[in-house]
Amino acid sequence: MKKKSIGKIVIYLIIAVLVVIYLFPLFYVFNTSLKTDSEFIKNTTSIAKSFRFKNYIDAWNAANFGNYVFNSLFYMIVCTSLSIILAVFLAFPIARNYFKYGNLIYALFLAGMFLPDGTIPQFKMLLTLGLYDTRTGYMLGFIGGGGVTLFMFVSYIKGIPKELDEAASIDGCGYFTFIFKILIPLMKPAISSMAILQALNVWNDILRAIIYLSKDAILPMTRGLYVFTGSFNNTVTLQMAALIIVAAPIVILYIFLQNYIIDGTLSGGVKG
Amino acid sequence: MHSTNTTFKKWAIYCGVLPAILIYLIMNVGPSIASFVFSFTDMSGLRGASWKFIGLDNYKEYFFIQNYRDYIDVIKRTLVYAGVTTVVQNVIALFVAVILNSKFIKGRNLFRAIIFMPVVLGVVVTSLSWGLVFNTEGPIAKILAIFGTSSNFFGDQKYAFMLIIFVQIWMYMGWSMVIFLAGLQSIPADLYEAGEIDGTTWWQAFKNITLPLLWPSVTVNVLMSIIGALSSFQIILLTTGGNFNTSTLGMNIYAQAFGIGKQATVLGLRQGYASAMSMVLFVIILVFVLIFQYIMKKREIEI
Numbered sequence: 001m002k003k004k005s006i007g008k009i010v011i012y013l014i015i016a017v018l019v020v021i022y023l024f025p026l027f028y029v030f031n032t033s034l035k036t037d038s039e040f041i042k043n044t045t046s047i048a049k050s051f052r053f054k055n056y057i058d059a060w061n062a063a064n065f066g067n068y069v070f071n072s073l074f075y076m077i078v079c080t081s082l083s084i085i086l087a088v089f090l091a092f093p094i095a096r097n098y099f100k101y102g103n104l105i106y107a108l109f110l111a112g113m114f115l116p117d118g119t120i121p122q123f124k125m126l127l128t129l130g131l132y133d134t135r136t137g138y139m140l141g142f143i144g145g146g147g148v149t150l151f152m153f154v155s156y157i158k159g160i161p162k163e164l165d166e167a168a169s170i171d172g173c174g175y176f177t178f179i180f181k182i183l184i185p186l187m188k189p190a191i192s193s194m195a196i197l198q199a200l201n202v203w204n205d206i207l208r209a210i211i212y213l214s215k216d217a218i219l220p221m222t223r224g225l226y227v228f229t230g231s232f233n234n235t236v237t238l239q240m241a242a243l244i245i246v247a248a249p250i251v252i253l254y255i256f257l258q259n260y261i262i263d264g265t266l267s268g269g270v271k272g
Numbered sequence: 273m274h275s276t277n278t279t280f281k282k283w284a285i286y287c288g289v290l291p292a293i294l295i296y297l298i299m300n301v302g303p304s305i306a307s308f309v310f311s312f313t314d315m316s317g318l319r320g321a322s323w324k325f326i327g328l329d330n331y332k333e334y335f336f337i338q339n340y341r342d343y344i345d346v347i348k349r350t351l352v353y354a355g356v357t358t359v360v361q362n363v364i365a366l367f368v369a370v371i372l373n374s375k376f377i378k379g380r381n382l383f384r385a386i387i388f389m390p391v392v393l394g395v396v397v398t399s400l401s402w403g404l405v406f407n408t409e410g411p412i413a414k415i416l417a418i419f420g421t422s423s424n425f426f427g428d429q430k431y432a433f434m435l436i437i438f439v440q441i442w443m444y445m446g447w448s449m450v451i452f453l454a455g456l457q458s459i460p461a462d463l464y465e466a467g468e469i470d471g472t473t474w475w476q477a478f479k480n481i482t483l484p485l486l487w488p489s490v491t492v493n494v495l496m497s498i499i500g501a502l503s504s505f506q507i508i509l510l511t512t513g514g515n516f517n518t519s520t521l522g523m524n525i526y527a528q529a530f531g532i533g534k535q536a537t538v539l540g541l542r543q544g545y546a547s548a549m550s551m552v553l554f555v556i557i558l559v560f561v562l563i564f565q566y567i568m569k570k571r572e573i574e575i
Contacts, residue, residue, distance in 0.1 A: 011371050015383055018368065021442070022386050025401040028411065032404060045411045086295065089288035098285050105293065112296070114561070116554035117503065118303025120529050120543045121310055125303065127319050144292075144299035165279045175284035204394030206506055211530050222396045226510070229400055240404060247397045254392050258385040261392060266450055 026247070033240035040237050055241035062234060064216060065245055068224035072203060075135070075220055079142040080199045084191055086143065088184060091153035096162065106154065113147040123211060138212045142202050149194045156190040157183070196264035203250075221246050310547035317529065317541025330548035350520040350556070353437060354501040361441045362448055362493050369452035370482070384453065388446035398443050399510035406435060432516040439507050444500065448493045455489030456482070491568050498564065502557050509533050521556070525549045 032040060033055055034048035059065070090109075094102045122141060123132070131137030160183075168178050184191065209223035219227070225246050229239040254261060311330055315323045334343060368387065372380050390398050406412055406425035416422055426432050459482065467477045483490075505514075505523035512518045513534030514527055527533045529546035 008376060011374060011377070014368075014371060015377075019383065019386055022389065025398075025405050028405055029401050044407060044409050045414060086292040090292040093285050093289055098280070099282075099289060105289075108301070109296065112300055112304075114558075115301065115304035116307050117550050118300065118305075118307045119526075120547050120550065121303040121306035122299060123317075123530070124306075124310075124315070124543065125298075140295070140299055144295040169279040175280040175288065178280070179288070200392065200394075204396070206394075206396050206510070207526075210509075210532055211526075222394065225396055225400070236404070236407075239400075243397060243400050247393055250393055250397075251389070254385070254389065258388075259381070262384065262388055262450055265391065265447070266454055 026251075029240050029243055029247075032237060033244045035237050037235040037237050040235075052237070055237055056245060059228070059234075059238045059241040059245060062238065063224060063228045063242065065221070065224065065242065067217065068219055068221040069249075071135075071218055072221040075139055075142075076199050076202045079139050079202045080195050082139075083143045083149065083198055084195055087149045087153055087194075088179060088187065088191075091150055092157055092179065092183060094150075095154045095157035096165065106150070109150050110147050119211070126212065132212065133214050133218070135218055138208060138218070141208055141212075142198075142205075149198065152190050152194055153187070156187055160186055192260065193264035193266075196261055200261075200265070307547050307550060310544055311551045313544040313547075314542075315544035315547070317531070317543050323544065326544070330545045331552075333545065334548055334552065345517075346519060346521055346524055347552075347556075349433065349517070350502065350522070350553075353433075353440075353520050354498055354560070356437055357440050357444075357501045358494060358497040360437075361445050361497055362490070364441070365445050365448035365493070366452050366486075366490075368445070369449045369456055370478070372449075372453060373456045384446075384450065388450055390443040391447050395443065395506040396510060398439065399507050402435075402439050402442075403511055426511045427516060429516050432512050433518045436507055436511055436518055439511065440501065443507070444497065448497065451489050451493055452486065455486045459485045487571070495561065495564060498560050499557060502560065503553065521549065521553045525553065 031048050032044075034051050034053070035046075035055075036050050036052050039046070039048070039050060090105075093099045094106045097103075126132050126137040126140070129137075131140070164182070164186075165178070168182055173182070203220075204222065205220070206222045206226060209220050210226070213219055213223060216224075216227075225242055228234060228242050234242075312325050312327060313323050314326050314329075371377070372383055377383075403426060404410060408422075408424055408427070412425070413422060423431055425435060428435075463481050463485075464477055467481060472480070503522050505520055505526065508514055508518050508520060508523050509526075509532060514523045515534045519527070519533075523533060525546050528549065529541060529543045531541055
């Protein structure tokens with residue numbers, strides 16, 4: 001019995017260490033963001049005394065964070081909903097064998113996950129089309145593809161009885177009405193987990209934002225933060241306030257939606 | 273065979289399918305194939321600049337003309353990066369998942385959520401936060417000072433790369449752990465109870481019950497970490513920019529092609545050359561995936 005309780009203590013100790021390693025960076029950033037600059041220079045590790053919330057206002061005003069937030073939300077919502085809708089429209093006929101070469105196309109999409117990285121020609125193409133440094137060009141790359149999403153949707157639709165299609169069409173339901181009004185509501189679990197995966201992907205993107213965008217007005221939050229923290233005009237405390245501005249909404253959302261988010265990424269990961 | 277469809281209008285179905293296929297072909301398949309073609313040209317990144325096919329020159333330059341040690345170093349570093357992160361990340365993740373799966377643990381979901389958080393926060397917040405923690409006058413520097421040493425951290429020729437590996441593992445360990453946890457929870461509890469009656473030790477139970485039944489999760493995790501670590505370089509870009517002996521092949525490709533990172537050449541954007549490098553990376557990834565699948569297949573049969 002005694003041996004078991006020692007084991008328990010050791011396990012809780014390990015967990016405690018992990019929690020510290022995982023929470024410390026954010027706490028440290030938060031603490032720094034509340035200091036005045038001289039306070040930080042004097043002692044980088046002291047607990048903030050001045051609680052300078054003005055840092056947040058200054059950071060917010062120094063760069064266009066309101067705009068960045070809007071852009072990120074815009075990119076996230078548009079890319080996620082478009083790619084989900086496109087994938088549903090593709091997955092349904094494939095799952096039902098409703099069109100010729102469906103299986104071939106399906107195989108092509110899945111194989112696409114193992115193709116070489118095409119970023120350079122993609123960039124070249126968007127540049128030639130005049131889509132470099134535009135919202136459209138930036139978003140296009142997120143909308144295509146989606147091997148995992150397609151796979152999930154096809155297998156999910158296969159579990160929905162085919163009689164439903166027939167019943168719907170006998171009742172005079174058109175194809176697009178059927179997809180939006182009947183199929184998509186039925187696919188809620190699959191769609192929500194794939195949407196979360198995709199939304200995170202867009203929200204946290206930095207690479208495409210660096211390569212495809214340069215105008216300040218259309219930068220997403222990640223890139224805005226990257227530019228802001230890279231500038232020597234901004235003090236460390238101000239930079240950290242900006243970082244908290246970016247991280248706080250995600251953390252708050254995460255606290256409420258953690259189970260959805262984790263399960264969503266999980267199903268995408270395991271099936272992919 | 274595909275069944276004849278009597279339910280919905282054919283044109284409607286084709287209309288629905290078309291956008292997805294077109295975007296996929298134009299944005300994914302096309303560029304992937306073009307990437308291969310580009311690798312035989314002297315394409316630059318400038319709009320409308322002239323270019324021509326130069327055969328295998330890019331590959332020759334990469335392997336023979338440029339400083340021999342440089343590219344060997346970069347490829348070695350890429351493999352070390354992928355190897356170390358994959359092994360360490362999965363071993364730790366499995367260990368943590370097993371611990372969190374213990375029956376008596378309270379607040380399992382909370383701990384799971386905390387460890388998974390970096391995946392949600394994203395690579396920018398992660399890199400910048402650790403950049404502050406590893407400030408040359410920050411908390412870790414103070415701890416080192418107690419032991420009488422110091423380091424420039426992300427500005428240190430010797431240790432910057434190790435720190436990047438650490439941050440990479442810190443960021444993605446939660447992902448692997450969540451997958452292991454889900455796998456563990458699908459193992460029926462009565463298997464362990466039966467083991468307990470037979471008097472198996474903890475280690476025996478782990479080796480003979482947990483690991484074999486967890487094998488699908490191991491496969492997924494290892495494959496994802498290898499591919500992820502071989503191709504991703506965002507943390508490198510955001511912490512050192514590829515300086516201080518931290519550049520991997522992926523980082524080098526994007527530095528050549530788009531002039532990002534701190535090592536970008538002043539020579540301009542050499543996208544043909546970068547494409548050739550990305551083909552080298554593609555072959556490396558392909559080889560890894562094939563070897564891995566071969567090993568896993570063999571192992572699966574043994575179990």
